Amino acid sequence: MNRSPENGQNESGTAPRSADSKLLFPLRLVPFERYMLADDRLAYPMTFLVQVGLQGAPDRESMEGAFAQALARHPLLGARLTRCCGARHWALADGPPAVLRWYDGPAASDFGPGRRIDLRAAAPVAGEIWSEGDTATLLLWFHHAACDGIGAMRFLGDLLAFYGLRTAPADRRPTLLPVDPAGLAYRGIFDTRPPVPVTRWEASKGMVREVWKVLSRRPRVLQGPRRPTGSSEAEKRKLVTTTLPEQVYLRYSHEASALGSTANDVLLRDMFLTVEAWNRRWGVRRQDGWLRINMPTALRGKRDVRMPATNVLGYALITHHTRECRDPARLLREIARETEAIRTWSLGAMFVEALRIVDRVPGALWLGTRLSRRYATVVLSNLGDPTRRFRARFPRVGKEIQAGNLLVKSIFGAPPVRPGTRAALALFHYADRLTIALNADPQWLGASAARDFLTSYEQQLRETARTVSPTGPGEAL
Known part of the structure; x- marks a missing residue:
């Protein structure tokens, strides 16, 4: 069922990048990230859930491969929190990477919109797939210290696109648009300008x-x-x-x-x-x-x-x-x-x-x-x-996007x-x-x-x- 990546992808399945993301790390935290960590508590974790309803039975090998490829395009979601030179930084993980957990049956009712993530030991994203017959539910938790809702949509779009590249026939394959991890070096510095000069x-x-x-x-x-x-x-x-x-x-x-x-x-x-x-x-x-x-x-x-x-x-x-x-x-x-x-x-x-x-x-x-x-x-x-936030383009069935053998029925969080x-x-x-x-x-x-x-x-x-x-x-x- 797996196929070689196409559409301008390199051998790892990621888009060509202007800089190796490994050279970016460690990355010192910016004020908004430190604020989210300061506001993180046991009873009120600063994590949010994205839930995706799917029609079709996900292929486990293809989905797990797509998850790893999406993480490679979004290196901050695979990083860990560490202390370096007296300050907290994002560092590339030494331990096991983030993985998708699989469950049979409908999505459990106790998954919770706010899941505690210890960023020192775990990646800022966690995922589960609940599959039952020809329907499935994809659950993704993100720590807000690492990304916002639009960032989460970009990761989701890449995950679905890589899955589609692995499972779709040639005429129904999605197209990935490039991302540039080098931009993470200036996150926290916003490209905004007032309409008129102000002192x-x-x-x-x-x-x-x-x-x-x-x-x-x-x-x-x-x-x-x-x-x-x-x-x-x-x-x-x-x-x-x-x-x-x-x-x-x-x-x-x-x-x-x-x-x-x-x-x-x-x-x-x-x-x-x-x-x-x-x-x-x-x-x-x-x-x-x-x-x-x-x-x-x-x-x-x-x-x-x-x-x-x-x-x-x-x-x-x-x-x-x-x-x-x-x-x-x-x-x-x-x-x-x-x-x-x-x-x-x-x-x-x-x-x-x-x-x-x-x-x-x-x-x-x-x-x-x-x-x-x-x-x-x-x-x-x-x-x-949410599909306008994706860095990928998909074929559609009606107004719903298609990723290989999966039809995306709903997206919310x-x-x-x-x-x-x-x-x-x-x-x-x-x-x-x-x-x-x-x-x-x-x-x-x-x-x-x-x-x-x-x-x-x-x-x-x-x-x-x-x-x-x-x-x-x-x-x-």
Whole structure:
């Protein structure tokens, strides 16, 4: 079943590289990576899960070979954490490489969206395949210190592409696009530029102003039952998902266009409305207060097109008062104005720059993660179409990608949660379906409450979609 690599691949099956990745290591950690390690805890690991639904029976030898080849294209995901010259570094692993674990039957219900990974002894990625008949589930856990959601999608795309190269007939084989591991040497230095020149003084004033807004507007938590009962620990740990069908999504996107906003702006607005209504439902004594959505923002520029899996993102902390939820149209206009500024000025990089400043004081990052227990009410990450993040091109059956004998039916995942931020959601637009995945803090939102909250958000999205005719063009997220 195995075939020799083609499509411009070298003998190892990886794309030609401008520099040997071995020459890059050891790599000193950058501030964002150190922040993720500082925020990593036993009860709240900084890991996230990507789950892929497959139609077809995976060939074990081909998939394991593809996994090894994908790791070679993304060397940070095969590295280990070590201390060198008094500082922590990424180093090439001396021990056994990361491997895929195989199980028969449907995916276990207790796999958990947040799995603890000790980066000193294990690779930043762990994988499992659960196979039953002609269907399978691929589970990939990533440590956020090593890569973000887009980086995870690049690894996933390579894994599927290498598998397709090994198993597909010649006329249905995927094509790999080049990556350049040399780019890892400048990760943490973002290829972002302001639309007009600004002085260092003006930039510093802007950062101080934004930091003060964050510190002075303490957000409310998402309410829920403390230590929920009536559900098993396994159920409490499982990702909760819902999917909007094509017609509903098209109406929703058309409504965003009619309102002069992006679909992402309306998704953010509807999350604010959902959280405000949810907290009122749970009987918050003081109903008025600040709500904040942490929106991860991609900081990849043209220079990063060939970047392998790593972190190239910042955080935009969008804060609004509960009173603003009483006027949804005005709230949407304010959010649209904010997101336009975030895109134009790359404001997500301000969070990373603040980390860089704090990191100059030994121990300050760790202390900050312990003293500040609530950065946001919820996290909302919009990955859009995950296949657009791949560094590979695939044949399709309808609107679903094909990798050899496997058809990819679904792709979704969710960010990690931290103390005080009790819900983290991610949106994936694949095959004209919008899938929303929720990772909830099991101490506050068990399976039933998490499902309830996600249903409330879905109902708000459907209510927005009902305000327009079912015909008309839809905008991709």
